[in-house]
Structures are given as C-alpha cells and as structure tokens.
Amino acid sequence: MGYAVVACWLLLAALVVVTWGRIAADRRWRGFVLLLTLGFSLVHQLLFATVTDAALVTFKYAQNIADGNGPVFNPGDRSEGYANFLWLVVVALPKAAFGADIKTSAVVLGAASTFGCVLIAYFLVNRVTKLALPEGGEARPAVGVAAAVLTAGASGLAVYGPSGTETPFFVLALLSVAYALVASRPVVAGVLVAGAVMTRPDGVVPVVVAGIWLVVAAARGRHTWWAPAGYGLGALVFLVPWTAWRATYYHHFLPSRALRPHVPDWSYLAGFSLAHLGFLAIGLIAIVALAARRTHGRAAAARSSLWLLFILAAGLTLFVAILDEDPGPAWQLLAPVPPLLAVAAVGTYAALTAANPSPRPRTVSRLVPVAAAALTGLAVLASLLSPDLLAGVRDERTQTAQLAEAGQWLGAYLPAGAVVSAAEPGAIASRTGSQLFVVGLSANRATVAVTGGFTERQNCAAGPDSTPAATFRRIGTPYWITVYPRADEASRLIDGLEQAPGFQYVSCPG
Template sequence: MVYAVVVAWLVVAAVVVLTWHRLDADRGWRAFVLTLTLGLSLLHQLLFATVTEDALVTFRYAQNIADGNGPVFNPGERVEGYTNFLWLVLIALPRAAFGADIRTAAVVLGVLAALGTVLLACFLVNRLVVAAGAQPRPAIGVAAAVLTASAGGLAVYGASGSEVPLFVLLILAVGYALAARRPVVAGVLVAFVVMTSPEGLVVAVLAGLWLVGAAVKEKHSWWAPVGYALGALVFLIPRLAWRATFYQHFLPAPLAAKLGGPLSAHVAAGWPYLAGFALAHQGFLLLGLVAAVALLLRRPETASRLGRVAPGGRAGEPVAGDTPSGTALETRALLWLLFAIAAGLAVGAVLIGGDPGPSWRLLAPVPPLLAVAAAGVYGVLAADLVAKPSPRPKTLASRLVPVVACGLAGIAVFVSVFSPEMLDRVRNWHAHGSELAEIGGWLGDYLPPGSVVSAAAPGALAAHGGQLLIIDVLGRTDDHIAREGRHVGGVAIDYDYVVNGRRPTVAVPADGGYDDRQHCAIDPVYAGKYEVATFRRVGTPYWVSVYPRAEQAESLVADLDKGPDFRYVPCPS
C-alpha cells in the first residue's frame, strides 16, 4: 500500500505539472486531475485505515441509541462520554433506520468527508480568487486539493471512524459560506462544527469576530453578525438545554477529565505536542508563513485595476481617489481568518495539553487550512487583473506553482509514511486495538451476565464485549472520576472509587493489548481485593493478565478458561 500511495502521488504530480496551463481553461482536464487527486486521497486513507479508541466509544453510544437504550455507554448510566454529538447522530441513524453496521457506516462517512474536504479545498480557493475580483484561476484550486489530499492527519483519521474528517470539512464549509456572503448559513455550519468537536469553539469565536470587524468597517451590515449568531444559536441552545436536562452537566466527561489540573501542566505537555507537529509539517508551515508574509507586504489592488476606467482613459490607468476594492479587502480579511483559525487551533492544542493519539489529531485541520490560505493568497496576489486581449504570459512564478505544490505534497506523503508518529504508530495502535477487542469479546462471552469490567481502554473492550458494563478508570465515561477524581497528565483517576465503589467483577490492567510474557504481579491499587489470573493466547506466545475479584476468583477463572482461545496458566508459587 505504501508503494501504491507513492506511485499515486507521482502520477498526480506529473499530470498536474504537465497540464498546469490547460487546467484553467479545460474543464475536462480539471475533472480528470481532481479525480486522480481523489484517488490519491483514498489510497492515502486506506494506508492507515485504523479505527480509534475514541471512535469505538462513540460506536457503543450509537449502538445503545439504535437499541433503544438512549445515548449512554452503559445502559442506565447517563454519562456524556463523547464530545462529537453531531457525528454520533450521523453514524447512529443508518443503524436505527436500516440496521446498517455502525463501524462500516462510520468508516464510509469518514472517508467521504475526507474526500469532500479535498474537493471543498479546491472550490473554496476558486471562490476566494473570484471574490477578490481576480480573473478565475481554477488551476490554483487544483493545487490546493493536491496539498489537502497529501495532508497526513486527514489521511490517518479519514477511515478511523472518528469525527475528524467531518470537523475539517465543516471548517472549510464555514469559510466558503463567509466567502459567499451567507452569514446565516455560516452560523448554522459553525454550530455543526461546535457539535462535532469542542475545538470548534475556536472557529465559532474567530468567525464571529471577523463578521463584527467587517460590520465595523462597513464591509457587511450589522445584520451579518446578528444573522450568524442566530444561525448558530438556533441549534446550540436546544443542544445545550438537552445536554443539561439529560446528563445534568454542561461539560462532557472527557473534557472534565482532561481539563482538570493546573494550566501549567497542560502547557508543559502541549508544547512538545505542537513541536512534534511542526517538525513533521515543516512544508505546510513554511508555505503558510511565506503566504502570510506576502499577504502582509503586498498592498491590495486599487479599484481601477479591477476594471474601473477613468473618463477618456484606458483600463488599468489610475483614477484620482482610487481606493482598494471592498471585495478585495474582504477577501484578504477572509484569508487572514483562515490563518487565524489555524493558529487558534494550535494555541488551543497547547492549552489543553495535546492528545495521546497518533498523528496530532487536534491539529488535523491545520494543514488543509494552510493549503487553502496559501493557494488563495497566490491567486489573489498573483492574478493579472488588467484585461488584456493577449493570452496570460507564462511567468516563472506560474511555472513554479505546480512544481512547488506537488513537491510539498510529496514531502507530506513521505512524512506520513516514514514519521514514527504516523504510519508505524498507527500500525501499533491497530494491533493493540485488535488485541483488546479480542480480549473484550472473550470476557463478554464467558463472564457471567451483568459482570462489571474496569479498564483503561473501554472502547476497544466494548467492540466485541456485548453489553458488559465497563468502567473507564481514566474517567472519560464516568462522571464521578472525571469530575471528582485526581487529575494527572490529562486524565482523571480515583481507584478507591473504582475498587470499593463500583466493585468491578474483573479488572483489565493493560491498555496495550497482549503481553509477550507472563505477568504475575498485581497493580497495588487492586491488591487485597483482587487476585491475578494469567491466560495464554492459544497458538501464540502472547499473554493476558486479568484481576478477578478475590471472593469470586475461582469461579471466574473457571468460566474464562472455557474459552477455546485462552488457556489459564497459574502463576508460579
């Protein structure tokens, strides 16, 4: 698959470079190149194709909705253990309506959202160029699409079953609505952004401030920010009211667990997170920096250059009192908004201490935003705005654009393949998740009905664990731990509550799948109330340790030993 992705990039790069000057005028070639780009994006996503732990937690909620238990992780426990309400609704609907498999529906929707992001990057750049009063340059939009298809974060999470691709798609959709001067639509879309991920609040605030600034400068009427706010609140207020009524809290448990503790600890963890992202995405960051500097230094074109002609004069000649075009200034401001959203998401990731998942999930929207903003800057600044009867000259800059775009796309593809934080870590993540799902299926099949299991990876254990009641010892699906536990390193813990309050039937201490040797030592937090039981995975050199409750240990071990895939091996005396 690695070779297929590299070959796909080479094909796309060659076609884009060779046909660059035909893409502006030939719609057929544009459609062909965009189809190739979508193929690159699809192969890039399939290279990773790993369902995440967070997605598996959401699947459990979606399954309970479809089964009539409501949006809960464990039936009867009203805990908001997810932060992606809109995504949860979208993946639950096919199951509830047609009986579709939730995992398959989520993966397909995620892939489609990622492909939609690639197309929308192209359309948004074209819209920005036209909105600035420049002559249309569709080829620049194709360059943005190629860069977006090569973005590693979008590819990693495209087929992950998580909300990340939808989140990125909706952010670009907000930008498109603003470029089209549809503030009410932008407000509705930003509500969807917030309901997809809490980081959407950054987008909501910055877009709202942008509209207020435009109203102050009389580029928009004051109805624009008002309509934006109304469009957002018509969805967000009912959502908040329902959350407070159903869950009795405004803050979801995962956020409560993560945001507890001192800010300094979050920042100390967030800086290395941002530094790792910056190291792996130097190409996108350099592209964004160059574009931002160019936008800052290059003065906007005057109204005469947009086609206004002085009496007795010719097109392009200055007119007394010329001022920059309002549409050009508004487009520049919108480009700055895209840069600001990218920077805001980066600051937010630092302030909340990053994320434990691979490939910098919180920063997945940043490369596409930078690609769109940089391509838009080039289109706005480099377009020849003076009407000429002769064809556009093929300048050195125009020849370099496809080479630079495809070169940076290639670097991004190679980083996603060779960076230890990306392909290698995703493959390990996939292996550990599959192993935990096997363990969960084994526990679900052979533990007595109604058994309670405590674990640090509840989503993976629940994937095949039926309706086992699962306690997340890190508080992401447990209100007490999330809100009253001790916060350490972005998680919350309260093992006294787990052991003596919830009294799980079995504890699964590992969150990384199987061990390569027998472990007979018990975690001190379970000592005294639980015993160690070690099982060997039949036909493999791998082991799994579980802690059955001491008073039930003998019968629980006997039940688990009935499974054909796991064989009980007592620890040496």
C-alpha cells in the same frame, strides 16, 4: 499499499505539472484532474484504514440509539462518554433507518467527508481569488486544483478518513464555515459552526474566531451589523436546544471530555511540526507575504478572508496545546491544521498575484503545480516513514484487535452483569456482547479491570488502586494478557476465565 500511494502521487504530480495550462483553460480537464485527486486521496486513506478505539466507543452509542436505548454506552446508564454528538447521530441514522452496518457507514461517511474536504479546498481558494480580482479580471480556477492536491496529501486527514471517527467530518465543517463566511452567508456559517461545536469540543475555536472576524468586518464597513447578528442566531438555533437536551438527559452542561489547562507537550508538537514541515513552511511564507503587502478595495476583502484561515489554524493549535490532550496516534486533534494552511497559502498566492498581476504570469504560475506536487510528495513520505503515522496507526490497529479478542474472552467467561473497567472501552465492548457492563478505567467497584492488550512477557505490575494482577498465557502464542479481578471475587473470576480453551492462568511469582 505504500507503493500504490507513491505511484498515485507520481502520476498525479506529473499530470498536474505537465498539463497545468490545460487545467487553467479547460473546465472539463479540471474536473478530470480533480477526479484523479480524489482517487489519490482514496488510496492515501486506504494506506491506513484503521478503525480506532474512539470510533468503537461511538459505534456502541450509535448501536444503542438504533436499538431504542438512547445515546448510552450501557443500557440504563446515562453517562456521556463521547464528545462528538453530531457525528454520533450521523452514523446512527443509517442503522436506525435502513439497518445498515454502523462500522461500514462510519467508514464510508468518513471517507466521503475527506473527499468533501478536498473539493471544498478547491472551491474555497477559487472563491478567495475571485474576491481579489479587479473588475474584469480573468478568473484563475487552476489554483484551486493545487489546494485540492495538497489537501489530499495531508497525512492527518488521510489517517482518519476511514477511521470511523469524527475528524474528517469536523475538518469539512471548518472549511465549510470558512467558505460560507467568504461567500457572505453569515447565517449559514452560524448553522455550520454550531455543527462543528456539536462534533468536537474544539469547535468553540471557530465560533469565537468567526464571530470576532464578522464583528471586525462590520466595524470596517465590509458587512452590515446584521451579519454578526445573523451568524449568532444561526448558531444559537441549534446550540440552545442541544445544550438544553444535554442538561435534561445527562444533567450537566459542559462536554464530557475534560478540558484542563496544562503545559504544552513540546515533543508532541515537535513531531507534528516535523511531519508537516511542508505545510508549516508555505503557511509561514504566506503569512509574511500577506503581512508585507497592503491591499485596498476588493483585494482587502480577500486578505481578510485569508487571515481568517490562518487565525483558525493558530487557534486550533493553541487550543490543543493548552487545553486538550490528544489520546490517539497521528495527531488527531491537529488534523484540521494542514488543510487550513494549504488552502490559506495557495489562496494567498492567488489573491496577491490576482491583485498585482506579474508581467510574466505563465512563468510564475508554473511554480504553483511544481510546489504543490513537491509538498504533497513530502507529505506522502511522512505518511510512510514517520513513526507517529503509519507505524503508529498499525500499532493502534494491533492493540485494538487484541483488546477486541480480550473482550470476546471476557464476555464469554465472566458472569453476566459483571463490570469491566477498561482503558480502551470501545475495543473491549465491541466483542463482549450485552451481558457485561463496560466502563472507563477510572470507574469504581469494577469486577475486572483491563489496562492493556497482549504483551510478550508476563506482566505482574499492580493495577488500579494497587489491585493484584492475574496473568494468562495465550496458548499457542508467545503472548500474555493481564487482568485485575476484584480482590473479594478473584478466585471465582480467575477460575471462570481459565475455562477458556485458549487461555491458561499462570500465577505471579511471590
């Protein structure tokens, strides 16, 4: 699949560079190239194609919604173990309405959301460019194609396209909020930003940034004061009833995901920066160019829109670095940043050159497809070579498959009603069936705790609350798995688990 991604990039890059003139002049040709860009995006997503444990948690909640049990992980237990309410509802609807498979629906909707990000990047850049054009200026729709190609190459977005998580849906919501604001549709922006908040906790960043942007624009006379008012009303129409429902159903107001100030993880941020160096470089260059160029009139409105995108990217980065810890591979929480930087950087070039046309526009504009193709190539190389991307996602895939197998084993050989405490409850619960009660690792009074998947060596380390380890050899393989049964029932539970034909209990030395 890696060769296929490289081949698709080479084909798309050559086509965009060689036919740039036709892309600029012919609408049908632009449509054809955008279709090829979506094809490249699909192959880039298929390179990873891994459903994560976080997605499996969502699927469990969605299954219970479809079954009429409500948004719960275990029937009868109203605990909010998710932070992506809107995505949860979206993936549950096909199952509830048509009986569609939840996993398939989530993967398809995630990939479709990624395609939506690619397309809205195209339209958003062209919208910003249109704002910057002087009266009677010639439209430059080709630059939107460059933004679409860069967005399709964004590694974090490609990783999570078919993952079943809310990430591509959240990125789509962010870009849609930006488009609605640039298009002077504040009420629509308010509705969309409410959707972002209901999709992920860091949706609060666009709420604040967009609200401040509208207030500043109204103070400078670019909008009436009805714009921020309409934006607020559009957001509150959904956020108020959602908050009231959560308070009634779960008996708390704040999201379940704990947001605590912490020292930034510099190695995490450094790894992200290295893998996305091309996006960060064009973002920095664009920021310097935008700050150095003074604009007036229509161009000033475009400039303001571009600052909105840059501030959104910076705000999301600060939120993740200071308040939220990313549990998944491939920088899941920072996935919106590269597409925002790509759109903002290409939009900056288009807006500045539209407001101040170059005497040699063809020579200068040829840099756009060349730069977009080269930076997309760097992103593809990062996808293939970065230990935190393809290698990390494959490790996640292996771990999830192992935990799912362990869940099937536990579901078949633990007594009905047993409580399983797991570090990755989604993978465990995906195969246990309905007879076990699966909860997070911090739960008290668990019958059995599972902290990880299979290992190549016997692991006798004590578990949660110093619980003694019970180790089992996976017969016919070099692998072991460790579980932590409750002390007062350990003998009975171990005897039951050892009845499985593929598992042999081996006591720890000493």
